[in-house]
Amino acid sequence: MHTHRVVAAVLLLAAGAACAPARADPAGPRTVEIVLHHSRFEPSTVQANPDETLEFVIVNTDPIDHEFIVGDDSVQDLHERGTEAHHDPRPGEVTVLAGETVTTTFTFGEQDLLFGCHVPGHYAYGMRGVVLVG
Amino acid sequence: MRRLRLLVPITGALLVLLVASPVFACGGLIAPNGAVQLVRTTTLAAYHEGIEHYVTSFEFAGDGEFGSIVPLPGVPTKVIRGGDWTLQRLALETQPQPEGELLFAVDAAGAAEARVILETKIDALDVVVLEGGAISVGNWAREHGFLLPPDAPEVLEFYAKRSPIFMAVRYDGARAADQGLAAGDGTPVHVVIPTTNPWVPLRILALGAPAEAPVEADVYLLTDGEPATLPVAIGPDEASALAQEIRPGLVLERSEPASTTLLADLRSDKGMSWLPGEEVWLTYLRVDARAGDLTYDLAIDASGAGQPAPIAAGLDPIATDANGLGPALWVALALIAAFVLVGGLERRRSGRPAF
Numbered sequence: 371m372h373t374h375r376v377v378a379a380v381l382l383l384a385a386g387a388a389c390a391p392a393r394a395d396p397a398g399p400r401t402v403e404i405v406l407h408h409s410r411f412e413p414s415t416v417q418a419n420p421d422e423t424l425e426f427v428i429v430n431t432d433p434i435d436h437e438f439i440v441g442d443d444s445v446q447d448l449h450e451r452g453t454e455a456h457h458d459p460r461p462g463e464v465t466v467l468a469g470e471t472v473t474t475t476f477t478f479g480e481q482d483l484l485f486g487c488h489v490p491g492h493y494a495y496g497m498r499g500v501v502l503v504g
Numbered sequence: 505m506r507r508l509r510l511l512v513p514i515t516g517a518l519l520v521l522l523v524a525s526p527v528f529a530c531g532g533l534i535a536p537n538g539a540v541q542l543v544r545t546t547t548l549a550a551y552h553e554g555i556e557h558y559v560t561s562f563e564f565a566g567d568g569e570f571g572s573i574v575p576l577p578g579v580p581t582k583v584i585r586g587g588d589w590t591l592q593r594l595a596l597e598t599q600p601q602p603e604g605e606l607l608f609a610v611d612a613a614g615a616a617e618a619r620v621i622l623e624t625k626i627d628a629l630d631v632v633v634l635e636g637g638a639i640s641v642g643n644w645a646r647e648h649g650f651l652l653p654p655d656a657p658e659v660l661e662f663y664a665k666r667s668p669i670f671m672a673v674r675y676d677g678a679r680a681a682d683q684g685l686a687a688g689d690g691t692p693v694h695v696v697i698p699t700t701n702p703w704v705p706l707r708i709l710a711l712g713a714p715a716e717a718p719v720e721a722d723v724y725l726l727t728d729g730e731p732a733t734l735p736v737a738i739g740p741d742e743a744s745a746l747a748q749e750i751r752p753g754l755v756l757e758r759s760e761p762a763s764t765t766l767l768a769d770l771r772s773d774k775g776m777s778w779l780p781g782e783e784v785w786l787t788y789l790r791v792d793a794r795a796g797d798l799t800y801d802l803a804i805d806a807s808g809a810g811q812p813a814p815i816a817a818g819l820d821p822i823a824t825d826a827n828g829l830g831p832a833l834w835v836a837l838a839l840i841a842a843f844v845l846v847g848g849l850e851r852r853r854s855g856r857p858a859f
Contacts, residue, residue, distance in 0.1 A: 408661070433652070433660070434646060
């Protein structure tokens with residue numbers, strides 16, 4: 371009987387955690403791994419809660435360099451027209467050298483955002499994805 | 505005045521002559537700024553006595569530095585300067601030349617590290633033959649100044665699944681200047697590859713090109729007998745009947761015994777004395793494809809068996825079942841078998857004999 375109560379309590383706690391709105395977690399932000407393979411983002415669609423901070427772990431399995439830039443259309447356009455060969459790490463903007471893994475965090479607001487790679491030719495090749503907020 | 509430029513030959517009882525017509529060799533051509541210059545390519549692939557001779561020409565424009573990566577079906581025993589007129593002579597044999605406009609450009613005359621298995625210099629070209637997987641060869645290329653386009657990882661893997669051998673070619677502008685080479689000059693390269701499985705890389709021609717970009721190349725095959733190829737090329741009449749906006753892919757322009765005069769001319773070129781003087785079959789294929797559609801290579805069976813390997817063409821062997829049993833037929837057979845099994849079980853349950 372005691373065991374059943376414990377299990378029920380655990381299930382209740384788990385259900386409460388799953389339904390809770392996103393908030394700062396003392397253990398740190400939720401981690402999302404994105405693999406860069408054949409000049410594609412895998413996955414190319416990520417879900418986030420409003421105001422949630424995500425920690426992106428970007429794994430580049432390709433033998434060529436890539437970028438991971440989070441932002442709206444204007445940010446993507448800016449980088450697409452930009453001339454920076456290398457990005458110093460900023461939240462949501464990192465260069466991922468061939469074969470390397472980097473981490474960046476980004477706090478989302480209320481709107482969906484894009485992520486993309488702006489090494490010449492890569493965005494047009496289809497190297498882009500979306501973060502759906504909500 | 506129009507100039508005919510030689511490209512590269514490739515070799516295989518298949519004398520495969522590929523003549524990529526005017527200009528650049530097959531292989532991804534990558535400029536320091538990442539731009540890729542697509543031009544018509546001519547290649548000769550000849551196959552004789554288990555040896556593939558691959559001849560193509562590398563031609564570079566001006567003072568920029570360029571590199572090219574060519575997948576190979578096996579480890580070459582030698583990489584030498586190609587003959588001066590082999591590719592042009594093949595073009596002359598197979599393509600109508602406007603009178604007065606022909607001018608030969610004979611001026612032109614896994615993640616372990618990739619292993620360098622051969623290095624040589626040919627005119628202003630630095631040639632390195634590498635053995636490695638897609639990752640290691642890509643890493644080597646990047647570390648040696650090649651700027652790989654975004655489709656390079658997938659294309660390198662496409663080739664590395666079949667052969668771990670790649671040839672990287674880099675143009676040394678300073679050496680070209682010392683040698684008095686001018687923009688537009690080409691250097692033919694002749695690669696000798698012992699192999700039982702000859703194929704000609706075609707997909708690499710589209711490396712770095714937008715999907716809608718046209719890819720055009722001339723491929724000559726010289727073999728001991730009439731070869732079978734995969735994909736199967738369509739005829740010129742069939743190609744010309746297509747709507748103008750449709751590119752035919754692979755067109756079989758000529759398939760015939762090579763004339764003794766052609767063979768004599770080719771045999772007299774540098775490095776071509778291995779070519780038999782008679783009983784050689786000439787095949788001329790024209791590649792005219794959208795870059796996005798060029799997802800295959802050219803597999804060649806010159807044995808007379810008529811069974812080029814789908815894998816050698818980079819095709820799915822199931823989808824191109826050599827016996828003509830396509831996936832739909834296998835599914836149908838499986839369904840029939842399932843019905844027979846279920847029917848048998850039902851009869852047992854009802855006490856009736858099962859057939």
